[in-house]
Amino acid sequence: MTTTTTPHGLRLTLRGAVLGRAGAPVLDGVGLDVVPGEILTVVGPSGCGKSTLLRTLAGLLPALAGEVEADGEPVTGPHASRALVFQEDALLPWRTVRANVELPLAVRGVPRAERRERAGTWLERVGLAEHSGRLPHRISGGQRQRVQLARALVAGPRAVLMDEPFGALDAQTRAGMQQLLVDVLRGTGATVVFVTHDVDEALFLGDRVALLSTGRVLRVPRPRERAAHTDPATVALRREVLESLTPAP
Incomplete structure (x- = not known):
């Protein structure tokens, strides 16, 4: 069976x-x-450069000065080892769910049988195997985000850069996608940089949280559980993150 895991994430x-x-x-x-x-x-206030940071790491926007590296090598452009996931799912409407997931593999010339196997494996992991033959407009917004997640991971990237991917979803669907992301990343080894406006999302998902407005990077208490939001350490961290989003008087 073809494996889709990666040996380790990018630094x-x-x-x-x-x-x-x-x-x-x-x-x-x-x-x-x-x-x-x-x-x-x-996290950071609107317009502070969160999306710019992701696009720079993806190699879509060169730095104006300083150094940007992936595993010690300069980032000079896009690379297959770094996948970028947007808030809009950007699925091709004329391709089925399976064909959308297969797309990164098709671009790289992966044989059709292997493409189908790997796409099928990831569709199972995100709970959409029974929808593989549907077109994107025939599934819900949350399901389309699952397809986008499968498409981002099917080729085994070593880093996944996510720009508010769950921002347009309702609260219940968003919580489900957050848990799904944690579950499907387990075992891949991929590094994830996840931009969000939602403080609770940042604290639930992140091993660490970067505050762009202050330049601080803070470790998030674990275990990763919804109930942990009442833990005193998490409450204090949440307060600090919220304060970083508040404009100075």
């Missing part, structure tokens, strides 16, 4: 990085070290 590093577009930087002097295999959640 993603920024040193003194200035990020944004020429003449319009949004982040200055960023220093960040994302540990292989961890989930790092990133």
